[in-house]
Amino acid sequence: MEPSGSPDSYSVGQLRRDIGEKPVRVNQVEPSAGDSNWIFPDWPFHVPLVAGTWVVGVAWVIAFLVMLGSTPRLGNRWAWFWLFTVGQVGAILFLLLEPRPIWYGAERHPTPRGRVGGGSGCLLSIGLGFLSAVAAMGVGHLAGLLLG
Template sequence: MEDEQIRPFWRVAGFAVRLTLLVLLLAGAFLVALSVTPSDRTLGEFRAALEADRVSRVVYRPQEGGVSRLVWSEGPLVWHEVPGLLTGEGPGTYPVEQFRRDIHTIPGRVVREGPERDSRGIFPNWPFLVPVAQGAWTVGVAWVLALLIMIGSVPRLGNRWAWFWLFTVGQIGAILFLLLEPRPIWRGIGRERAAGQEPSGEPEPRSRLNVRLGGGTGCLLSIAVGIVSAIAAVGLGMLMGLLLG
């Protein structure tokens, strides 16, 4: 009797954790998609935005004494970039010293971008690059927790190796896992069946054909999913850029 009373609580708690992680990852992916497709602006427009206190975040990359990449946001949804910045000395450059003088009033909103941005190997960068305050560690922790949940479970649609490749090379495997495992999230928690039967919250049957992805198939699928997700992110960012101006 006690087990029957405790079981629904854990099912509700597990569903709540799953839904929370999914919302965090979806929000993080959306914000990252917007930040990777900034609209073009001039250096003068950047300085004007600074003077008007419209800049909420600045990401820059120094190189050879100059700023080689400069991206800034005016709120979490609107991102701009100054294209064509040259390094070294001469016209078309933006010396780091001048940049630091320009942003002296907002030092807490400035992030220096280093080579480690692209150094995670097969692991996705985007959960750790969410461009809002505390966003990177929050979404990063959500991604790690989703990975640990996957490793500690028995997935329905594919084995752990298949999901591992989708989590890493596939980029959005964590989102797909939380959506689909152990049962599609839109089906809710499920209700207890009649006595003697398994609760409906248990994993759904794999499929009518009883097909379950293996590691090799998951690896190949992850490549396609990674390409599609990258194209979708760029498309979403461009669309939102047009809508938000």
């Protein structure tokens, strides 16, 4: 340890001069162990619109309950459960594709031959979750290029 008067030492006065005289408040929020919620996503409840946050959350919960109470056409309930929770795109896909795609209208159409099972739905949810995250990053980057 060098004496405080040596040219290589760093004094409190030099520190205050370097960082400024005004105190700087630093807040760092670290998630606690109880904050991890891996079964149900929390993104429906983190909407930039203050008044619309609960609306989006309620719509997600209603779509989830409708999925549980219906007989899905394209996949079983376990497949849709994984898409709703892990993939986090299940609510949007369910509302677009089940019980029949909205672009078909009210007419009847043939039911697909095979439905997606729970294991395949889990793998599909991971893949679609990854693809949706990449697509969101791409849209954000494109919006930054166009607006910046």
